[in-house]
Amino acid sequence: YDYLGEKDKAEEARKKYEEYRAKIMKANEETSKFPEEKENQS
8 A cells, every 4th residue: 555655645735725725815815905896896
């Protein structure tokens, strides 16, 4: 059984998740800077 491969996959998934969260947080910061724009879009 390839334990190392599983560990690499988990690490890769964690990195992707961290990047994803960073993007979401950045996007949230952007929208909070322009609340009036966000309301117009909805």
